[in-house]
Amino acid sequence: MIAAVLADISQSDLLRSLVSGFALGCKYALVALGFVIVFKATGVINFAQASFVLVGGYLTFNASETWGLNFYLALLVAMAGGAAIGMLLEALVLRRMIGEAPFTLVMVTIGVLFIIDNVVTAIWGPDPKNLGDPWGLNVRTVGDVAIADRDIWTIVFTSAVLGAFFLFFRYSSLGLAMRATALDQEAAMAQGISARVVYRVSWGIAGLVAALAGAVLSAGSAALGPTVGLIALVAFPAMILGGLDSPLGAVVGGVIIGIVQQMTALLAPEYLEWAGQGFELVSPYLVMIVILLVRPYGLFGTKEVRRV
């Protein structure tokens, strides 16, 4: 069956879908990395990450178009702004909620999501905007595969962030402190590690990465709008797939989800006609549910030990 299908579609179509799926997956991975770092350090699934992404996109827009900064400088400004918002949220709200039930924490971040998203539309308006990125709709051709410039940059950014995460957790003392806190908070505190600093820094990093994701997601022509944050929700399957607390898992999960989505878009109209239009938009959730039934803690997640 699969062989017949593969023989039926052209090689270049397949390759194009794989490459665009990989680039799409890297976007999801960037969003998922922000989720993972907060979850790893604090155990909170941060729905407000979707609004951090939105704020990041609009901050980039504001810095590059309204203030007229160089785009890459604007991106840095947005990342600093995103980090500030993340830390502010931690200080104002999440700091007071330490130790609450997981679902309570989820709902708090959903409440924050509603507030931030609507403040953003109130400030910048509901109309779609041009981000002001230098990539536009430029396309490069490598062999017989065309790749958009913004996809190349996405892949570069995602690899850079993953690499930076690796170096940070491996070699910096703060990174070591964060790993220790994630492993056993009390033992870490007994060693003189400040859990407060760890929490605040992880929220800051989440905001910073989210701003980058926001810029990447809203690059292109009139792609920045209030719905950019919704794309971040597709990063949930990516994060779950990789396991909630694994940065590498987030990237692998993101890439799997991206490729699944693009392959579904390529194949579903012909082979899964009964599944209806736009099936590729929900296929990530289906993949997620199936994988979770087989591996309840994702591909790279830490298995929770239950003791009496």
Add this chain to the structure above:
Amino acid sequence: MAALSGLSGLTAFVRRAPAGGSPHRNLVLDYADDLKLFRGPWRKLGLGLLIFLYLWAPGYFSNYVLGVLTICGVYAVGVIGLNLLTGYAGQVSLGHAFFFGAGGYAAAYLGAQRDWPMLLFLPAAALIGFVVGAVVGPFALRLRGNYLVIVTLGLVFLGEHIWKTWDSVTGGGSGTSLRGASVSIGGLDFRELEIAGSSYEKEQGMFWLVWAIVAIVALLAKNLVRSRAGRAMQAVRDRDLSAEVIGVNLARYKVGAFAWSSALAALSGALYGIVTNRLETGIFTLFLSITFVAMLIIGGVGTIFGSILGALLVSGGQQLIARNSSAFVFDPIIIASPGDSGFLSIGEFNNILFGLFIVVFLMFEPRGLAALWLRAKAWLLTWPFSY
């Protein structure tokens, strides 16, 4: 002597007073007392007051207010269902918009397309919800906490896709109408009610119908949670491992809670259909699921009357603000018409307020409005020793 009489007053708390003497207050003296639905004269008075309000309101309020209250009642049914699942059995769900939609479309298909009578299609919608919930429930056996949240969230997106695609039942993007569905029991048509020679309008009939169902559902739920099954559910909520150890069948109660909760959500969806006469796929989004959870939190997790309070406050509040956006309090904030003063649109203002309510309640009053009442009651009951 004075000290002694103080002591004998204390023993009333722990032991039934000897024959001839009775405690001067309504105290809980034994388990049977604790299980009573309407304990003491105050509760009976409150019940009487509610029945009076129920009969009196449709004659007093305008059709607009009745419409708002009816929608609140529709949501209250769903929130009670969610409360059974989250508040009592401790399983979380962001998937209630899906169950709500399943019930709504079941009612639309069976009631409007197949012309079933209301007494058949409402229970059928609930039954379909029950079955769907029982299918989803086993996920809760395998997944816990955060993972369950995300899976039920995925359910909403899958559901939205199903509603858009299955257009023979749902009407696809253009929606489906329930105008043809019968809303009558025997000779009583709730759309144009005639009792003893006087006729009532649709809003009045629907108010009576929906709030009667709310009352029945609330009573059933209250009954469930004070019984053996309810105690088992609460044991699962507090710690599922310990519950299992003392002999609670986890699979049965987790899946059962999902099934019953989803049946009530489906009933709520069916009622929503017959009240608004129209279902569109845009209704059953993640936003609706979050609204259900918000009602639960703001009303009070783990109390049945809190669920009703939450539905009244959140749904009623949203509808009233949308209507009164140019009233003096909101005027400087909300842009009601183009060129009006203000800096937020109605939708933005409503959503920000909604988010703020969730955050503020979770931070400062995690047990919701119901806790305010319970605290006031405890203060009054223990007066003059309340501190």
